[in-house]
Amino acid sequence: MRTSDPFYASASTDEIAKQMLGMLLTYESPKGKVGGWIVETEAYMGQKDSAAHAFKGRRTASNEPLYGPPGTVYIYSIHGRYLLDVAAQEKDVPQGVLIRAIEPTIGKDIMLTNRAKDGVDLTNGPGKLMEAFGISDKKMNMHIFGDVALDIHQDEKKVPAAIESSNRIGVSNQGDWATKPLRYFVKGNPFVSGIRKRDVDSETRGWRE
Template sequence: MSDKLRRFFNEGTTDEITKRMLGTLLVYHSPKGLMSGYITEAEAYLGQKDSAAHAYQGKRTPSNEALYGVPGTIYIYSIHGRLCLDVAAQAKDVPEGILIRGIEPYQGIDLMKANRPKSGFELTNGPGKLMDALGIYDKEMNLIELGDTALDLDVDNVKFPKKIVESGRIGVSDRGTWTDKPYRFYVKGNPYVSKLPKREMDLKTYGWK
């Protein structure tokens, strides 16, 4: 991992890092070619105290071990038969993470469409969808830091949201009061946000400054 990316993850609380992650460029050097997309939506999970988190009450298993890694460690997990991409956000053994829920395609769009033959915003407007579009079908990169494998986060080539919306998390089974806490963040109006109604889409600027 680059020093700059390490500093990115070492400064701030998990929810602050999650908001700062919006507009950064998720990059995947796939076997088929380069693909990337600007992060439009992400959710913060605050570890042991968070009833919606995989490490709630200190749960630690081989499957969620990546959450206990250093900041920027990749955590790939499966839910409902699809893979999702999460990143550890705090110091080693502090199991807080950030789920990347949506990206706006930037590079390798034809490759994404070949991997996931969907048109328009459906291509990458959800955590499982973006993994399918990138062609990531296994957990081979699990437990590895961003930048030390084919996945990286470009914090120099960024877009800036006009406004960030905070909401309760979605797609999470009812796990107590934390399910509805406002730890889901997205770029207001960006059409590559999961389940965003058409009436709320900004099709001129996609919500960027």
Template structure:
């Protein structure tokens, strides 16, 4: 049975955004491209806690047409551009409570050849081990910004998932000069998974990829 938007909405409002970010690890993203279905398991993400979070786009309730999707209901897709890269965020919590989770890395599953075609010359674990990389590999367009998960080509599948053996936390990446929020341990990842960005080689689990 396919996961509905209502199920995704419930999942993304059940608990704090930090808790939700941890529960997203191992869940499956599914994208219906023009040439077929691509799926991948989330292995790394970051929580952004809204108006009090100096690193968040909604800090001090900052609201513009560019970040408007942050203020929509849980399950809304928020895509923004950083330099030449697109980044994917899933909105959590209730409407007008602008919190979300940045998807930082995924482990490809179905559609590996298409992932590789979308990122030519990027083989092995470099394929999707970063937020901009995974968007390019999936081929997810910016026009999905503001739309709902599971009501269009991009879905969160809550029935197909893997269980992390261990989840680790660290400070978020690329968040300097944001007071206490620079060091808050709001980045979560599957320990040992080779697709996690900046994973130390000596910590990589090439047998189970960090799954139970």
């Protein structure tokens, strides 16, 4: 069992969030393996970030995984939905990357039974992808990705043709940092949350061929 994953401390958290785009996220679920390419992430920059769970050093039993070593699984719930985050930077530096959306490629039939939503609505949001995966608890928290049923395959990756950024979603009332461009996504991918139809690249889905 690994005690950390140095990739998640190899650069700034916003840079890690960009590098994660195109990586394969998988989950060995009780029904079978599911997964897809990461197409949207958000960086949260710790104590200084007014939209972060650890703003001003807040530390609770709930957000403790954020303070774990790089690569720690951090699952949390909001408005009755579960979301998936990975701790970045060294232990006790509570920064992280939220995985907001994936392009599903593995076990789509399983995901459809879990969520009963076809097309882009299957996984085009952080709560949606966790529902599609069938994850509804925090049992994998405090473990390193790859040591549990969740894994982010850094060596299995598609290359985005272009990466765009914007302010993060759902944090508009969270102070000065709410408008910082810390959300990153694969330009033109249909599974990016809230993408307009006219912005979708139906030929390449935003990937470099």
